[in-house]
Amino acid sequence: MKIKEKKENGKLTVAVEGKIDSYTAPELEKRIKSELGECTELIFDFKKLDYISSAGLRILLGAQKLMGNRNMKVINVNETVNDIFDVTGFSYILDIEIMQ
Amino acid sequence: MNNEYDYAMERRLRELSPELHKRFAESVFGLQNILSNYLLIFPTFTDHTELHSLNVIDFCNKIIGAQLEKLNADEIYSLLMGCYFHDTGMGITAKDYKEFSREIDFGDYFETHCRENISDIIRDFHNEFSGRFLKKYSALFDIPSEEHLKAIIQISRGHRKTDLTDENEYPIALPVSGGNTICLPYLSALIRLADEIDVAAGRNLSFLYQTDLLTNEKDIIEFGKHEAIKEVFVCEDRFILAVDTDEEFVYNNIKKMASKMQKTIDDCQRAVTNRTPYTITQTSIEIRSTKEQK
Numbered sequence: 001m002k003i004k005e006k007k008e009n010g011k012l013t014v015a016v017e018g019k020i021d022s023y024t025a026p027e028l029e030k031r032i033k034s035e036l037g038e039c040t041e042l043i044f045d046f047k048k049l050d051y052i053s054s055a056g057l058r059i060l061l062g063a064q065k066l067m068g069n070r071n072m073k074v075i076n077v078n079e080t081v082n083d084i085f086d087v088t089g090f091s092y093i094l095d096i097e098i099m100q
Numbered sequence: 101m102n103n104e105y106d107y108a109m110e111r112r113l114r115e116l117s118p119e120l121h122k123r124f125a126e127s128v129f130g131l132q133n134i135l136s137n138y139l140l141i142f143p144t145f146t147d148h149t150e151l152h153s154l155n156v157i158d159f160c161n162k163i164i165g166a167q168l169e170k171l172n173a174d175e176i177y178s179l180l181m182g183c184y185f186h187d188t189g190m191g192i193t194a195k196d197y198k199e200f201s202r203e204i205d206f207g208d209y210f211e212t213h214c215r216e217n218i219s220d221i222i223r224d225f226h227n228e229f230s231g232r233f234l235k236k237y238s239a240l241f242d243i244p245s246e247e248h249l250k251a252i253i254q255i256s257r258g259h260r261k262t263d264l265t266d267e268n269e270y271p272i273a274l275p276v277s278g279g280n281t282i283c284l285p286y287l288s289a290l291i292r293l294a295d296e297i298d299v300a301a302g303r304n305l306s307f308l309y310q311t312d313l314l315t316n317e318k319d320i321i322e323f324g325k326h327e328a329i330k331e332v333f334v335c336e337d338r339f340i341l342a343v344d345t346d347e348e349f350v351y352n353n354i355k356k357m358a359s360k361m362q363k364t365i366d367d368c369q370r371a372v373t374n375r376t377p378y379t380i381t382q383t384s385i386e387i388r389s390t391k392e393q394k
Contacts, residue, residue: 025302033307036307053106054106055156055302057154058151058154058302060306061151065149065308084107087125088125089124089126091124092125
């Protein structure tokens, strides 16, 4: 898994590449903890994400809790990952943009 | 990394019954904030929100393994719902506490415990409170029938303490409309085991829980154990706690916890092996140092 962050005008974009599973999720957790701070917007860019296990879903849900009323969005979601959001009920919880 | 059983129940439910799957998925949305209410009563407790529910589902998927083929849609729906609802009793309101505690059989609990210590009572009987919560608020979650509700209540209650060998409370074939039956002892044993083994560090996301601010000794011990357990592996014949600590005190507490887990495994084994056509293949718990693994 590779993670790239970009901060711009209070917006943090976290681009994740590869797989988020129980081995890689702790790294993503660490990065969110260290980077999020006072950001008003959090974007997860999943353009190059192949798979997300429930350890990864927990990070997304946790981040959404942490964001509270601040904006959080998951963008460029591919079919495989979107199917996971659908089957787990997360498509009702997260603000998701499917990859065109 | 073997992801073979990831989301297995959720996928199977969608395949067998898109209608029940939709009800489940919509309930996940409805439960979001409700599960966080426990923080009002237990602000320093380990995670009991839907983040924990996700782990419980994940462990259930792993423990069930290939036996999923034998479960019908009503059983999968009831178990998934139970995984999400089993700790709702931890976050009940004061008004509901009064109402629910009139219906709960506390046995001889108050011979040794104080009636005024409500948070202790809620913690010790939260499975019963979860059951009452479900009964009262079931209409919010579009549960399809009284029989499904009964199953979800019993599975939620069954995540701790209840006697899974009791045929009246936990029948092996609870009939539901449509002709299916629900095997309550197996499903309850699964959630009990899955809940018990959710003890690894990942349970409490570091950006949500500031463990360095804890002052209560019990909380410090609890979080300390979780922090030292890096991963829980579900193997074919056992559960493995991968532990990384040099502190004897923490290690001894993990050993104590593992003994308690072994008792839960034995109880679940007894209920499932003697009463159902299913098997729980994991018969023991092992503590393994992460240093050994390296």
